[in-house]
Amino acid sequence: MLNSAPTQERMWFIIKVPPYRPIPQIDLYGIDRANQNTETFTDDVKKQNPTLGDQFMKNQIHFAPLIICLLTLLTFNGTIRAKQTVKSQKQPNILFLFTDDQRFDTIHALGNPQIKTPHFDKLVQNGFTFNNTYCMGSWCGAVCLPSRTMVMTGRTLWRIPRRNEKVSAKFRATTLPAVLKRAGYVTYRTGKGGNTFKPANDEFDYNTSIDTRDPFSSKNHTERAMKFLRSHKGDVPFYIHMAFAKPHDPRVAPPEYMKMYDPNQILLPRNFLPQHPFDNGELRIRDEMLAPFPRSPEIMRQHIADYYACITYLDVQIGRILKTLEECGFAGNTIVVFSSDQGLAVGGQHGLMGKQNLYECNKPPLIFTGPGIPHGKSDALVYLHDLYPTFCELAGIVLPGFVEGESLWPIIKGKKAKIRNWIFGAYKDCQRMIRDRRWKLIKYNAEGVKNKQLFDLKNDPDEINNLAHQTKYAEHLDRLEKLLIEARRLAGDPDDFDRTSNGKKPQGQSGGT
Numbered sequence: 001m002l003n004s005a006p007t008q009e010r011m012w013f014i015i016k017v018p019p020y021r022p023i024p025q026i027d028l029y030g031i032d033r034a035n036q037n038t039e040t041f042t043d044d045v046k047k048q049n050p051t052l053g054d055q056f057m058k059n060q061i062h063f064a065p066l067i068i069c070l071l072t073l074l075t076f077n078g079t080i081r082a083k084q085t086v087k088s089q090k091q092p093n094i095l096f097l098f099t100d101d102q103r104f105d106t107i108h109a110l111g112n113p114q115i116k117t118p119h120f121d122k123l124v125q126n127g128f129t130f131n132n133t134y135c136m137g138s139w140c141g142a143v144c145l146p147s148r149t150m151v152m153t154g155r156t157l158w159r160i161p162r163r164n165e166k167v168s169a170k171f172r173a174t175t176l177p178a179v180l181k182r183a184g185y186v187t188y189r190t191g192k193g194g195n196t197f198k199p200a201n202d203e204f205d206y207n208t209s210i211d212t213r214d215p216f217s218s219k220n221h222t223e224r225a226m227k228f229l230r231s232h233k234g235d236v237p238f239y240i241h242m243a244f245a246k247p248h249d250p251r252v253a254p255p256e257y258m259k260m261y262d263p264n265q266i267l268l269p270r271n272f273l274p275q276h277p278f279d280n281g282e283l284r285i286r287d288e289m290l291a292p293f294p295r296s297p298e299i300m301r302q303h304i305a306d307y308y309a310c311i312t313y314l315d316v317q318i319g320r321i322l323k324t325l326e327e328c329g330f331a332g333n334t335i336v337v338f339s340s341d342q343g344l345a346v347g348g349q350h351g352l353m354g355k356q357n358l359y360e361c362n363k364p365p366l367i368f369t370g371p372g373i374p375h376g377k378s379d380a381l382v383y384l385h386d387l388y389p390t391f392c393e394l395a396g397i398v399l400p401g402f403v404e405g406e407s408l409w410p411i412i413k414g415k416k417a418k419i420r421n422w423i424f425g426a427y428k429d430c431q432r433m434i435r436d437r438r439w440k441l442i443k444y445n446a447e448g449v450k451n452k453q454l455f456d457l458k459n460d461p462d463e464i465n466n467l468a469h470q471t472k473y474a475e476h477l478d479r480l481e482k483l484l485i486e487a488r489r490l491a492g493d494p495d496d497f498d499r500t501s502n503g504k505k506p507q508g509q510s511g512g513t
């Protein structure tokens with residue numbers, strides 16, 4: 001039986017916050033965000049910034065006497081404790097539905113006529129949708145790992161720990177479940193274990209991982225979360241993190257769903273190509289090897305049909321968890337957030353199958369629903385690591401200094417149309433991207449073989465027409481080239497992207513498009 005009773009320690013950070021109003025009430029860190037640089041507290045970065053972690057601890061120590069006094073008071077005053085419990089109920093619950101490899105356009109209500117997603121559609125119809133959400137990228141082929149680490153830390157690609165990097169207790173204390181826990185939340189996670197940020201997973205009050213991707217994994221995760229909801233007493237707010245393992249391959253769902261989509265009726269993407277027009281530096285990674293080269297329309301249609309089957313089965317599970325939320329009486333005080341760790345090129349978009357690229361097909365969906373969330377859509381440029389500060393504001397937590405994301409709340413509430421002017425993306429040492437509201441530049445260095453693409457996303461959202469070599473667009477190319485240099489500098493990009501051949505053989509034929 002799950003026990004969600006609040007601990008005294010947790011009670012310390014319960015604060016009186018009007019529901020869903022991002023009014024910071026207490027700084028769990030004592031850090032002035034505006035005056036802090038980003039930092040990771042990992043050993044390497046601490047060597048470079050020896051005082052930053054110390055400042056964190058000093059601030060913790062600074063608050064220690066206050067915490068001890070308050071703890072003593074609560075220990076001997078049951079009345080105060082009871083009042084605090086009532087206050088805790090005013091903090092919204094957060095249910096985060098976080099799928100794996102789900103492209104932004106795989107929802108019927110977002111303009112995909114072929115896929116059946118009635119429950120995702122309801123989220124769209126009742127909630128607020130972000131059309132331009134980006135994972136900043138990856139320094140490894142498993143894009144899932146850095147993407148999920150950025151979500152759990154609010155930090156950018158080169159300021160998060162690498163795979164298996166030793167992470168200090170101080171760092172773990174800054175992860176999303178840890179800060180929510182200190183703010184009074186009971187934290188529950190069910191989801192895949194591999195290619196996730198384990199130090200954050202370990203910070204949840206309850207963490208259940210399943211490492212299989214069998215046809216029923218989405219159902220199993222859902223039923224675990226349903227069990228948690230049914231056992232939760234409602235005495236403290238909850239944060240539920242559901243890290244589904246689908247629609248990531250293997251693209252298998254129960255038989256009735258696998259029969260649901262006839263491959264012969266599936267439309268190929270508008271940007272389908274039999275092969276990528278040049279070597280992008282990663283044409284033979286596992287995701288790309290799931291189908292033969294050149295891509296055949298028949299095989300691509302089958303992959304898309306299977307992908308849709310997994311998403312429709314996932315959609316049914318989403319319906320079950322939302323129904324349970326209603327039945328348990330939590331729907332009126334729960335913000336539901338749906339997204340994925342990144343999209344996917346499956347179906348031969350640009351001749352590709354995977355997520356090891358920086359095309360628009362790598363965008364995940366992002367939808368907020370719940371009380372106080374207006375119906376609407378936004379084209380604002382946002383990152384997945386903006387979720388960390390967004391969740392913190394919902395919980396009434398003042399943002400710590402290391403957070404690089406921006407809260408999405410001002411956009412959702414209509415107070416701002418945008419929170420940044422451009423998005424930067426990177427994949428290993430071979431691809432870099434920058435886009436603004438309309439124009440997008442992708443640059444490639446495949447073992448010294450270089451290419452670039454310029455797209456007008458307003459008139460060419462599928463990135464079919466490369467304008468990089470047309471002189472009349474030179475102004476945009478030049479502007480984005482300079483912006484990319486600045487974005488790389490700000491992100492601490494460590495790679496020599498201008499390098500010439502290192503002697504290794506490129507993976508494919510070169511030549512721009």
Ligand SMILES: [Ca+2]
Nearest residue numbers: 100101144341
């Ligand atoms: Ca993924």
